[in-house]
Amino acid sequence: MAELWKSLPSWVRNIVVPVLVLVLAWNIVTFVFGVVGALLAMLVKLLVVVGIAAAVVILVKKAAKS
Incomplete structure (x- = not known):
């Protein structure tokens, strides 16, 4: 690997x-943020669906009592 690195022109080593x-680092960071997001x-x-389901259950129970 060291021979390959030394065989590269200096502009490749310093710029490219x-x-x-x-x-590559930017792509990895955006991928991580995308997954987390x-x-x-x-x-x-999921929390919204659970909240709506809980509200429906409460309303059905209230309706069944009256």
């Missing part, structure tokens, strides 16, 4: 490789 590393969105939707 850091740019590729930054692009999707999980949070699903959690919020």
Whole structure:
């Protein structure tokens, strides 16, 4: 690996490789934020559905008593 790195021209080592590393890091960060955001969105939707279901159950029980 060291031979391959030393065989690269200096402009590749100093410009191209850091740019590729930054692009890869940016893609990984956006992927992580996307996954976390999707999980949070699903959690919020689940909480809304559970809240609506609880309200329906309470209303049905009140309606059954009267």
